[in-house]
Amino acid sequence: MYLVEVVPNFSTGDPVKAKLIADCFRNRKNVALLNCTADADHNRCVVTAAGAPQEIRSALIDSARVAAEEIDLNAHRGVHPRIGALDVLPVVPLEETPESVADELVRQVGQDLFDKLGLPVYFYEKSASAPFRRNLADVRRGGFEGLAKKTSEPLWRFDIGEKPHPTAGAVAVGVRKILVAFNMFLKEGTPLNVAVRVAERVRFSGGGLKCVKALGLFLERENRAQVSMNLTDFTCTRVHTVAELVKVELKPFGAEAERGELIGLAPYAAIYDAAEYMLMCQGAGAEQCRTLSVEDVLDAAGRELFLELERGQILDFALSDAFGREIKI
Amino acid sequence: MYLVEVVPNFSTGDPVKAKLIADCFRNRKNVALLNCTADADHNRCVVTAAGAPQEIRSALIDSARVAAEEIDLNAHRGVHPRIGALDVLPVVPLEETPESVADELVRQVGQDLFDKLGLPVYFYEKSASAPFRRNLADVRRGGFEGLAKKTSEPLWRFDIGEKPHPTAGAVAVGVRKILVAFNMFLKEGTPLNVAVRVAERVRFSGGGLKCVKALGLFLERENRAQVSMNLTDFTCTRVHTVAELVKVELKPFGAEAERGELIGLAPYAAIYDAAEYMLMCQGAGAEQCRTLSVEDVLDAAGRELFLELERGQILDFALSDAFGREIKI
Incomplete structure (x- = not known):
């Protein structure tokens, strides 16, 4: 069985919302929720989960749906930079899992996020479509508030989708090493x-x-x-x-x-x-x-x-x- | 007056040879010898000089001639990596001197080294002909002993010249920042x-x-x-x-x-x-x-x-x- 770690970061520090999000990774075959940390100052919830790519894919989309429903970035405060309700979604291949398997999952999840939830996507890090889009700090520069302007620039068009989601912004998805x-x-x-x-x-x-x-x-x-x-x-x-x-x-x-x-x-x-x-x-x-x-x-x-x-x-x-x-x- | 600093490194720790080399930078109009350090363990002599590009050019060629006459790398010992008697020749533009002026000096000196002394040249750092030739450590990898083999590889042909000088090797010349x-x-x-x-x-x-x-x-x-x-x-x-x-x-x-x-x-x-x-x-x-x-x-x-x-x-x-x-x- 191929194994990937995913570390989705959500823009909420609310423990109730964090629990709803974390629950998406529970009680699924071949998926393990390893950690969930929610912090009110960063206003951020970081989930660590691992599992087989396709089961992880379903869990990720469910959690993105909860985030899009529960989080309105127009009312968001917090010291951590962010562009989306589900802000960034790193995928890490573990053990003998080839990087190509992780990258395929990234493409699938990216397409799902747009098709099912209307969330536009930047691919970043190893999945980036150009070297200047690799660095998450560059992808995220300008934040949710600057997203409409950023993505109107030819160099910073989304990889999937055209306009930011009005309340849930956009998602950066990519394969990276363990961080x-x-x-x-x-x-x-x-x-x-x-x-x-x-x-x-x-x-x-x-x-x-x-x-x-x-x-x-x-x-x-x-x-x-x-x-x-x-x-x-x-x-x-x-x-x-x-x-x-x-x-x-x-x-x-x-x-x-x-x-x-x-x-x-x-x-x-x-x-x-x-x-x-x-x-x-x-x-x-x-x-x-x-x-x-x-x-x-x-x-x-x-x-x-x-x-x-x-x-x-x-x-x-x-x-x-x-x-x-x-x-x- | 444009002003450049040059920091030629010579493969000798012998104080007598070091003095002969340093003397090439003395008593010239618009040239100042700022420092000369010779070290027996590194078996290396580092000259720091500054001045107007054309007068510096003459001094550099004179010093390279002394080095080529006095130093035989076949008999050289020392812990410092090196490919030449005059091993590396960095040029640093100072004050308002444009980088292009320093780079022109690099090209001229490179051509002089080959035309007047038969020394082949790699351009490195900001003067490199390809990104993988920028880093001096890469240019110098293999040392004097590996030079003939290295420069026979298509990617590592000299920028000027074809074969290493039998006793004086080759010279790396380039514009760089202050080091x-x-x-x-x-x-x-x-x-x-x-x-x-x-x-x-x-x-x-x-x-x-x-x-x-x-x-x-x-x-x-x-x-x-x-x-x-x-x-x-x-x-x-x-x-x-x-x-x-x-x-x-x-x-x-x-x-x-x-x-x-x-x-x-x-x-x-x-x-x-x-x-x-x-x-x-x-x-x-x-x-x-x-x-x-x-x-x-x-x-x-x-x-x-x-x-x-x-x-x-x-x-x-x-x-x-x-x-x-x-x-x-």
Whole structure:
């Protein structure tokens, strides 16, 4: 059985709506809901699910229908950039699943979104129709409010559809690698501009690390500034390196990180690397690290990344539990 | 008067030969020799000079002639990669000098090298004839020893000339931005493989920082491993960020940096940024930093970068002194 991970992001932080959306991925054959995180400040709900392509396809369309019915972007507030009620829909091939299978699913879901729900689609990342449309930040630039103008420009016409949906905007759909979404909250009282400056310096576009995107945000409910980051290839640029560089860039502002946050699931390899880094910094040998229990790895990586890690947040374990066999990322 | 900086690199660490080479840039109208560093371990001599394009052109050809006469790469040893006696010849437009003027000089010097000395030429960086020939590391891959085979491949034919010069190899010539060459020596006893691993992690290609190239080397005479780095755009990726990341990546190996080293000159802006970072980390405000004397800036940046900085190593000052007017980078 081919296996794909999907990580649809919806523009709501409302727990009731988030539950309606997550329910679309429950009680289906060959589909497992692995995680659902809803956040009121970002006003965003991120679902992580995995399964066989065609069953995942039905679940995705059902969830997009709920989102289109429940979310009106004209009344939407939130610090996270977005163009749609179902804002972005990444598809990741797992195990031996060929990229072409994931891409076929992307094309099918894109067509479904338009045919069944009237939602126009941009294909992005590996599914993009042109190199300048690969980067999600570029696809999403201008947000829901700027969508009508953007898509009237010849270079930014939708891949499917012509006009934005009046209340649900548009959807970016594409095949990509596993992404690690890692945020760092700064201590209370740290002004937003520090988070913005640090994000600029840590991210690739500002001269920082390869495969890192970052934004500085202020989360009202937390009353804290946040450096919000996406690592687009954790095998290339490692999570703990990013965390360490954030600390370096915070220092001249007299600022400090208070707590890390993983959105969705993280691969065990990334967590292991963070644990190894932390323990080796404390004097452990590389061989000692290889004999650690999973619990010790989660504990050490959690200390390195300023957060508490549970088995359920590790993609490999969540998949293995859901499908009853060992699945390695 | 148009003004260009040139930073020709020659494959010799012999101080006598280095002096002969450097002398080619002395006592010429509209040409200033700003720096000459010869290092026996790298077996390399780096000249920094600036001046009017046509006078610089004559000096460059004279120095290439000396190098071709004095250096036989068949007998060459040294840890630094190289393809020629005059190995690489970067041209940097300064002040209001258009890039096209620097590129014209590159074409002229390239033709001179072949016509007058029989040296074949690759154009690289901004002067490259194809995108895959931009990166110096790719142009130089295989070294002098692999040059005959490399240039027999259709994709890697020389831009000028057909066969490598039997003793002096070939020359890479091109327009590029100002480059900061910054090395970090590791404490005695640190094994080479630590420098290699850290270099891999810090450099862009390994998932590290944008605009950073890095190699791990062992310098016999110093009896120390070194992380040798080139920053190809210091306005994008800052020198002190690189230094801090090297420290981060050294930590799990229980290793430490002992001393920094600038090869050639560095722009004041880069040094100021490093000083500001260091002082702000110690509690100074950004405004306080703006009122520092030049001496204070050199001192603070030197502490941040583990080295002693003098006015003469600052490109802006060296140029201003040489040409008798204020020149800012």
